[in-house]
Amino acid sequence: MWRRAASLSPLASRSKPSKLCQEACTFKVWESFSSESEIPTPSRVAPYITFVLGGPGSGKGTQCAKMVEAFGFTHVSAGDLLRREIASNSAYGSVILGTIREGRIVPSQVTVQLIQKEMESSDNDKFLIDGFPRSEQNREAFERIIGTEPSVVLFFDCPEQEMVKRVLNRNQGRVDDNIETIKKRLEIFDELNWPVINHYSKTGKLHKINAVGTVDDIFEKFANNISKIGDHISLAKLPHSKTEHLLFFQKQKEQEAETTSPKSEHQIPPQPQPPTLFTKPPAQTKIQALDAVLKDLGTSIDKGVNIDTQTFASLWNMLAARSNGVWLPEGRAGFCMECAYLGYAELGLYEDAMALYFQMEEEGIEPDRFTFPQVLKAFGELGSFRLVGIYAKCGDIVKARKVFYKVANRDKVSWNTMLTSYMRGGLLLQALDIFR
Ligand SMILES: Nc1ncnc2c1ncn2[C@@H]1O[C@H](COP(=O)(O)OP(=O)(O)O)[C@@H](O)[C@H]1O
Numbered sequence: 001m002w003r004r005a006a007s008l009s010p011l012a013s014r015s016k017p018s019k020l021c022q023e024a025c026t027f028k029v030w031e032s033f034s035s036e037s038e039i040p041t042p043s044r045v046a047p048y049i050t051f052v053l054g055g056p057g058s059g060k061g062t063q064c065a066k067m068v069e070a071f072g073f074t075h076v077s078a079g080d081l082l083r084r085e086i087a088s089n090s091a092y093g094s095v096i097l098g099t100i101r102e103g104r105i106v107p108s109q110v111t112v113q114l115i116q117k118e119m120e121s122s123d124n125d126k127f128l129i130d131g132f133p134r135s136e137q138n139r140e141a142f143e144r145i146i147g148t149e150p151s152v153v154l155f156f157d158c159p160e161q162e163m164v165k166r167v168l169n170r171n172q173g174r175v176d177d178n179i180e181t182i183k184k185r186l187e188i189f190d191e192l193n194w195p196v197i198n199h200y201s202k203t204g205k206l207h208k209i210n211a212v213g214t215v216d217d218i219f220e221k222f223a224n225n226i227s228k229i230g231d232h233i234s235l236a237k238l239p240h241s242k243t244e245h246l247l248f249f250q251k252q253k254e255q256e257a258e259t260t261s262p263k264s265e266h267q268i269p270p271q272p273q274p275p276t277l278f279t280k281p282p283a284q285t286k287i288q289a290l291d292a293v294l295k296d297l298g299t300s301i302d303k304g305v306n307i308d309t310q311t312f313a314s315l316w317n318m319l320a321a322r323s324n325g326v327w328l329p330e331g332r333a334g335f336c337m338e339c340a341y342l343g344y345a346e347l348g349l350y351e352d353a354m355a356l357y358f359q360m361e362e363e364g365i366e367p368d369r370f371t372f373p374q375v376l377k378a379f380g381e382l383g384s385f386r387l388v389g390i391y392a393k394c395g396d397i398v399k400a401r402k403v404f405y406k407v408a409n410r411d412k413v414s415w416n417t418m419l420t421s422y423m424r425g426g427l428l429l430q431a432l433d434i435f436r
């Protein structure tokens, strides 16, 4: 579930002097804006968020528009949201206008709140957040208020000269597309955006894209980078022409509709299945992409970086590889299973998580320091008698028995479930045996 923090805490106390404090300096002006009434926390699956970073004119907006058309992401441009706020003549419009005209950054809570509203008004769960976060304060505010982190961060790397040329030719009548403001924006970008880029580089989420070249060439790199982490696009299947994009996206939607919507009202919608190991491997390109991601994550974990659960969940989605079942690269089976486990647990799919845990146990994979607390949590959330039931229903009496004997306080329900399982399996002697 993705969640939001209950309140917006002022940024002023964390700020330092100099340009770095410009957000905080204007905080008072925005205070009332950010104290709007809270909207109840939505009950939704964690969204798949991609931050799209890059200097002014690096081509973020152009590429995001293409991703929307081709793969159905929802494009949330922070700059567009702010310009919309100005156009709506809201009480804060004129202050936002002044900030943009000077090439400075609008206080984090204002932008985050606009992003939040935009995300909540969308039915989609795949977002490209363009031109945000522009500072560490932006990033921290997003994490605190929205309560989640991006799965992927893309950085469009473009030389300054090229950016200036593009912005001056943009011709959209923007108040900030003039040489003075561009200089200021580039200065601010250098000072405040690099720490964000470095942060995501350290967490292994950052993918740098060379933003010089034709729009189509860059798009291919952009889409490939997103597909490395997400399960939304298969690298091997990535189409090239515009018509192919549309057909591909249409097909994806149809497939998704088939797997998610019940055929009739009596039919139970399909539940995520625990992974089946070592089924048919996917195409070579996908194997390489998976290997690269796993290597990155493995290295980060080895270095002690705490990989966030959203990434684990994304990895799990990727590993599920839909119709092919799950394919695990050699030597990383344990790691992948743990990721999958954490993905399940984080999504609240405790039954699946526990089923996978027992599979891991059978494979001789011990939970590590990240997984173990989640195993305990899943046990607590699920109640062990339900596990006995799950196994009994699947006809796996050996596992059911194992769980049953692991539970210290066996209650009436667990005794009954175990007994019924034995009876159902025709194991009368074993059924009697549990009373000894
Ligand atoms: N690869 C490219 N080569 C040349 N011009 C480009 C390229 N990508 C975008 N542009 C143009 O550069 C300008 C800035 O692009 P835009 O997507 O608005 O950048 P950003 O959102 O990063 O500020 C636009 O006029 C756009 O048409």
Ligand SMILES: O=c1ccn([C@@H]2O[C@H](COP(=O)(O)OP(=O)(O)O)[C@@H](O)[C@H]2O)c(=O)[nH]1
Pocket (backbone or CB within 6 Å): 055, 056, 057, 058, 060, 078, 079, 080, 082, 099, 100, 101, 103, 104, 105, 106, 107, 111, 130, 131, 132, 133, 134, 138, 176, 185
């Ligand atoms: O998260 C954001 C995004 C944008 N802006 C302001 O909006 C301007 C335009 O941003 P946009 O992303 O639209 O343009 P780009 O910099 O990509 O050309 C920036 O210079 C900032 O003044 C901001 O304050 N916070």
